Amino acid sequence: MTVSEREPEKYSKNAPESRLALVRRARRINRELAATYPDARAELDFTTPLELLIATVLSAQTTDVRVNATTPELFVMYPNAQAYAEANPEELEEILRPLGFFRAKARAVIGLGKALVDRYDGEVPGRLKDLVTLPGVGRKTANVVLGNAFGVPGITVDTHFGRVARRLGFTTEEDAVKVEAEVGELFPKRDWTMLSHHLVWHGRRVCHSRTPACGACSISHLCPSYGTGETDPDKAAKLVRPGPERPAQAGRPLVAPK
Structure with a gap:
């Protein structure tokens, strides 16, 4: 036993x-x-590793409920890392306005998109040591993505x-x-x-x-x-x-x- x-x-x-x-x-x-809690799971809505990464970064200093209300439009407008990297800051800020700190968050996701494009061909890496090198991504965010999007x-x-x-x-x-x-x-x-x-x-x-x-x-x-x-x-x-x-x-x- x-x-x-x-x-x-x-x-x-x-x-x-x-x-x-x-x-x-x-x-x-x-x-x-x-x-x-038999239904316990990540409470941020996502369908891809990129969506979870972006949602987790945006969840700082706000609620998951508010993030989930904002991300459907965001994910349609910006379907990949290249789209975030090339985003118009003013347009992105308007979408993120309900989350608070929307200017800083817009800069964060644009910077994240650029880093993913420049370093990882636009793909979210599946290793902790790579994820934590991305701007705005610490161990907490990295573990959220690894555990829920990659099964690590x-x-x-x-x-x-x-x-x-x-x-x-x-x-x-x-x-x-x-x-x-x-x-x-x-x-x-x-x-x-x-x-x-x-x-x-x-x-x-x-x-x-x-x-x-x-x-x-x-x-x-x-x-x-x-x-x-x-x-x-x-x-x-x-x-x-x-x-x-x-x-x-x-x-x-x-x-x-x-």
Whole structure:
């Protein structure tokens, strides 16, 4: 029997946790979050690696919902890297205006298009070391593209992932690169992309920054930070935010039953 197949006991704050126990608990949490969010995925709409790359760059300092409302027109107008490289800045800015910081974002995607044309014949590279050389593309964006457009496992450390990982005791690090490395050691590489979706979805819907909905959390029995937020089930249920993939359900938590 492998480590991942054994079921750990309920987490206890009062008992020290061995490395083996941490690995077992972490992997159980991932399985339970998979059951809680069976539709977990990248919440940016895309059909090609280029579309995902552009959408991810544009998602900085705005919401995925707003990006998804903007990109259909954008992707029709600019179907390839060459089109971005040759884009008229004023026309591109007008399309991107609803996203905020539209001038900077227009410059960013034009520069990205030029770099793709000049260095990679207009194609999005499928390697981390190549992606991070592109203007405006860091490890987070690169891992989003690799994991969701190329099927290359990667951990995407955004604010939600980092917050939830720390609350769950997977890491104490604040630096995104260190979080990625430390959390990655707890899971098989094949699980990294879906783990990222699970923690991000949970952070957006339940484990909020200011007031987590502890009483409506499907993994509260495995969480060392239980009690950080609202523990009353009825009050916690009102704190749960529905994702864009399903409607709100008044008074009911959008999590799987324990």
